[in-house]
Amino acid sequence: MSTIAIQHQEQGRDRRAGIIATIVVHAIALLLFLFFGLTQPNPLPEEEMIELVFESAGGLTGGDPLPNPGAPQESAPPVPSTSSPEEVATEEDSPVETPKPVKPTPKPKPTTETPKPPKPNPNSLFTPSNTPSENTNQNPGGSNTPGSQPGGGGSGDFKGKGFEGKLEGRGFMRGPTITDKPDHGGKVALNIWVDREGKVTRVTQNLDKSTTTSTVLFNIAKKGALQCLFSARTDGPAEQMGLLVFIFELE
Amino acid sequence: MHFPLFTQIEQAREVLEQTSAAAPAEPVIETISIWQLIVDGGWYIMGPLGLMSLIAIYLIIERAMAIRRALKEDKDFMNKIRDYVHEGKIDSARNLCAQTSSPVARMLDKGLSRVGKPLKDIEVSIENAGKLEIYQLEKGLPVLATISGAAPMIGFLGTVIGMIVTFHTMKISGAGVEIAQLSGGIMQAMVTTVAGLVIGIIAYVAYNTLTARVNKVIQKMEATTIAFMDVLESPAK
Numbered sequence: 001m002s003t004i005a006i007q008h009q010e011q012g013r014d015r016r017a018g019i020i021a022t023i024v025v026h027a028i029a030l031l032l033f034l035f036f037g038l039t040q041p042n043p044l045p046e047e048e049m050i051e052l053v054f055e056s057a058g059g060l061t062g063g064d065p066l067p068n069p070g071a072p073q074e075s076a077p078p079v080p081s082t083s084s085p086e087e088v089a090t091e092e093d094s095p096v097e098t099p100k101p102v103k104p105t106p107k108p109k110p111t112t113e114t115p116k117p118p119k120p121n122p123n124s125l126f127t128p129s130n131t132p133s134e135n136t137n138q139n140p141g142g143s144n145t146p147g148s149q150p151g152g153g154g155s156g157d158f159k160g161k162g163f164e165g166k167l168e169g170r171g172f173m174r175g176p177t178i179t180d181k182p183d184h185g186g187k188v189a190l191n192i193w194v195d196r197e198g199k200v201t202r203v204t205q206n207l208d209k210s211t212t213t214s215t216v217l218f219n220i221a222k223k224g225a226l227q228c229l230f231s232a233r234t235d236g237p238a239e240q241m242g243l244l245v246f247i248f249e250l251e
Numbered sequence: 252m253h254f255p256l257f258t259q260i261e262q263a264r265e266v267l268e269q270t271s272a273a274a275p276a277e278p279v280i281e282t283i284s285i286w287q288l289i290v291d292g293g294w295y296i297m298g299p300l301g302l303m304s305l306i307a308i309y310l311i312i313e314r315a316m317a318i319r320r321a322l323k324e325d326k327d328f329m330n331k332i333r334d335y336v337h338e339g340k341i342d343s344a345r346n347l348c349a350q351t352s353s354p355v356a357r358m359l360d361k362g363l364s365r366v367g368k369p370l371k372d373i374e375v376s377i378e379n380a381g382k383l384e385i386y387q388l389e390k391g392l393p394v395l396a397t398i399s400g401a402a403p404m405i406g407f408l409g410t411v412i413g414m415i416v417t418f419h420t421m422k423i424s425g426a427g428v429e430i431a432q433l434s435g436g437i438m439q440a441m442v443t444t445v446a447g448l449v450i451g452i453i454a455y456v457a458y459n460t461l462t463a464r465v466n467k468v469i470q471k472m473e474a475t476t477i478a479f480m481d482v483l484e485s486p487a488k
Contacts, residue, residue, distance in 0.1 A: 003360060006352050007387075010320065018313030025308050030286070037284035045278070 167242030171231035176224030185248045186212025188221040193239045198230035221246040292442035296409035300446050307398045310391040311457040318464045321354050321388060333482045341366050354384035355475045362479055381472050388465050399454035406447015413440030
């Protein structure tokens with residue numbers, strides 16, 4: 001048998017083997033395609049998520065968490081005034097709010113004068129509530145415990161028209177004047193920090209007790225909260241945290 | 252005309268439908284076979300791709316067998332040829348080449364048939380025989396290369412067609428378009444891409460592998476040619 005004949009014979013054998021192998025490979029693939037597929041549950045499982053709540057804890061120190069505003073707050077012992085306030089190294093444009101050093105007051109003076117009530121704004125949503133609407137006694141400080149005085153103790157609850165709150169051991173002196181009229185309602189709870197003089201120094205949103213996340217309402221509430229004034233407490237902590245809840249209702 | 256029984260059945264059916272609609276549906280594991288996906292790809296794209304798959308697999312297997320046989324090496328083959336040539340037994344050497352089915356043997360057979368002529372002529376005849384053998388070995392590989400390049404492109408063509416179908420559906424349906432209406436075109440787009448890429452990748456890898464093996468055969472043929480020319484030039488013992 002010549003070389004060419006052998007070569008042709010081998011080529012024919014290769015072709016046959018190739019055809020058979022091709023058919024077998026595709027038949028196996030076809031069977032796999034028929035019997036295997038993609039499985040998925042119908043209906044699809046619901047999305048699972050974890051709610052993360054970032055609460056401010058300890059300010060810049062990052063240390064102990066702040067006490068529960070609902071819990072009774074012990075009055076801190078009077079802090080001896082230091083000669084120089086603590087310096088905090090921060091950048092000017094830092095997004096982190098740092099508590100401003102409180103100037104030590106040389107001698108606490110109990111204020112006996114009651115602040116003059118601001119003129120009521122006819123357009124305001126809430127009337128100033130230093131004349132407490134719910135308060136039965138005549139002392140400033142909303143519905144503080146009976147006999148509470150500015151700077152005194154008590155449960156610290158206060159309530160006004162459209163807002164309520166809690167600040168241990170303080171009397172409520174001046175309420176917010178809100179002229180904005182939002183187009184939606186809701187409850188905005190704020191954590192407020194009050195200095196020794198009774199001024200609200202900073203405000204953060206308390207999402208746990210809020211029923212809305214509206215930025216518009218939060219900004220209005222924040223503006224109102226910063227207008228509030230509480231009774232001075234010279235022997236208290238440099239900053240005292242409390243709760244202020246604004247209830248926005250559509251007219 | 253209403254029959255009370257039928258009315259009750261109808262009411263019961265309505266209540267059952269309402270209840271089943273209100274109750275949360277039990278999750279059912281649904282399976283969609285790969286074959287169904289292939290059918291969703293559309294015959295005008297999946298058909299050519301299937302044909303390419305058949306051709307590619309056939310060429311891969313057929314060429315792999317041919318090249319594997321060409322690479323089969325008989326280590327004593329060249330020694331025997333050398334002995335026969337030195338002893339002047341050219342016919343015996345040619346018989347040995349005829350019995351050995353390999354490109355190298357066929358090439359040397361051509362050279363042995365030219366013994367007695369100038370070495371240059373023998374070398375040229377061996378080279379020509381070698382070129383024919385290489386052509387035989389590389390037969391089908393260009394087709395495989397074409398498939399490796401064309402299959403993904405056909406798959407992408409299916410993708411584009413699928414997206415055109417999807418956008419056409421969106422255009423017709425307007426704002427009331429539903430996901431189910433769009434999924435057909437998107438499914439076609441994805442399936443054809445996958446099919447084209449799978450076939451293209453297989454063909455590409457096989458083409459490169461087979462080309463490398465053909466190069467190995469060529470290198471072996473060149474080495475054998477040089478050795479054979481040395482045998483012809485070296486004086487007989």
